[in-house]
Amino acid sequence: MIGLRLQSVVLLAFVDGWLIFGCPLFKSQHCHADCSLPLTNIICQNVQDAELQSVLEQYANISSKPLRLTIQKSPQLHFTARVFSSVIAQLQDLQVESDTIVNEIPKGAFKELANLRSLDLSNNRIAHLHPDDFAGLHNIQNIKLERNPLIDIASGVFDDLKKLQCLDLDHNALTCDCKLLWLKQWSASHPQFWQDDRIISDESGEECDGDIPDCEYPPLMKDRNVTEIPDDICRQGPISGVACLELQTAHCTTYCDNWTPMQIQCSNVGYSELKNLLEKYSKLTDRVLRLDITKSSNLVLNTTLFEAVKVQLVHLRLDHSKVHPQPRMFANLEKLVYLEMEDCEVTGNGLSRGMFDGLTALRGLNLDDTNVDHMDEGLFAPLKSLACLNMDEDDDGVCECDMKWMRTWMHNHTDVFDEKVLMYDYGLKVFCDGDAVDCSVKNSNVSQDDC
Incomplete structure (x- = not known):
């Protein structure tokens, strides 16, 4: 007889929705309740409007307790007001995740949810x-x-959220251009939203993980956050589409957005192609420039190559290229603040004295993994503003007797090898990991006295 009663209860549960040991049991193929947390959590996967509406109506009929609703992998949902209407007073925590919302939030999706405390739209x-x-x-x-492909965020989207305490926009694909400058200004006046490890709900025990959002585009802003968008970005309009087409070549791509500095990326480029491109650039705009040159073994670097942009070039990257050192090869680049020569093949007798002459504004120099057998004494003497030097820590060559001057120089300039972040003019940011070579470890058989 007892067995029959229990069996009847279970059958009724699937028909009407009941509380079994205090936890709801629904008539549903895609939703169930989890009562292990302070808030009852209804979890639904691959659910559609009619079924979700029915489940929430069942819950409203059997419980008046606050509710958390988790919706996963349900791209067919339309988020109409009718779906949530039965639990408007109870729904405090809504999690919509796992590719349920595509491209944009349906218009008016959350308009009636006045009691909602937490909204998670991650993933x-x-x-x-x-x-x-x-x-x-x-x-x-x-x-x-977090973890959406967010490209842009409309100005004012958070203005009416007077009780907002925490905002997480991390791991997105934000375009940090003029249109997003408002978010930098808004962030400055709402610093509390980016503070981690704060309890924002005593009832649910929920913590704030409000990371400042990073930028994905333009390339210069990658791995930087919205608080580092240059203040003057809106005062410098983008180059017109027609003019920008003139700055595209077979081996070079020019990014013509309204951010500072502009960027040209080249690979396997030749001397004439690059020289002509830089001359066109200087005629079309006076904006400062970042130039990335990779895998260009046949390119000969000299002062004539950069002459047209000598007062515009602020960041020069020569990664994975062949470099033929010449005296004063960068001498005219009076605005250059960062020079990267990582993984370069240096021909001839290494880095010769006079190669860095004229680089009085240079603050960062990267020689990591550069194939250098020798560096002349006095090589770094012209670099009066140098604040960061990254060398190959595995380069035994600088520990040989003919470069004993380098050991002394490193000892007297330890500050340029400190790990730090350098903020330059023109919106440049450099992460300095400042590797130096420890000769006492790399070449223990050769001491200063032996030389």
Whole structure:
């Protein structure tokens, strides 16, 4: 008889929705309840509007307790107001994740959810945020948007969220151009949103993980965050589309957005092609330039090559290229602040004295993994502003007797090998990991006295 009663209870549970040991049991193929947390959590996967609406109505009929709703892998949902209407008073925590929302938030999706405290939209495919996407969320305290391909965020989208305490925009694909400058200014006046490890809900025990959002584009801003967008970015309009086409060549790509500095990336480029491109650049704009040259073994570097942009070039990258050292080869680059020669093949007798003459503004120099057998004494003497030098820590050559001067120089300039972040003019940011060579370890058989 007892067995029959229990069997009846189970059958009723699947028909009407019941509390079994205090936890809801629904008539649903794609939703179930988890009661292990302070808030009852209804978890749904691959659910559609009609089924989700039915589950939430069942819950409203059997419980008045606050609710957390987790929706996963449900791209067919339309998020109409009718779906949530039965639990508007109870729904405090909404998690919509795992590619449920594609491209943009459906218009008015959360407008009626006035009691919502936390909204987690992580791990979706949201690319754009519009001004009214969070309209109606008068009590929202926490919004998570991490791990979306967010490209742009409309100005004012967070302005009406008066109770917001935490915002997570980490791991997105933000384009940090003039349109996003407002977010830098907004972040400065709302620093509390980016503070980690704060309890924002005593009831749920939820913590804030509000990382400042990083930039993905343009290339110069990659691995930097929105607080580092140059203040003058909106005062420098982009080059027109027609003019930008003139700056594209077979082996070089020019990025013509309105950010500072502009960037040209070249690979396997020859002397004449690059020289002509730089001459065109100087005629079309007076903006400062970052030039990336990779895998260009046939390119001969000299002062004539850079003459047209000598007052515009601020960052020069020569990675994975062949370098033929010449005296004063960079002498005219009076604005150059960062020079990268990582993984370069240096021909001849190594880095010769006079090679860096004229680089009085240079603050960062990267020689990591550069194939150098010899460096002349006095090589770094012209670099009066040098603040960061990254050398190959495995380069035994600098420990040989004919370079004993280098050991003394490194000892007297330990500050240029300190790990630090250098912020330069023109919006440049350099992570200096400042490797030096420890000759006492690399070449223990050769001491200063032996030389």
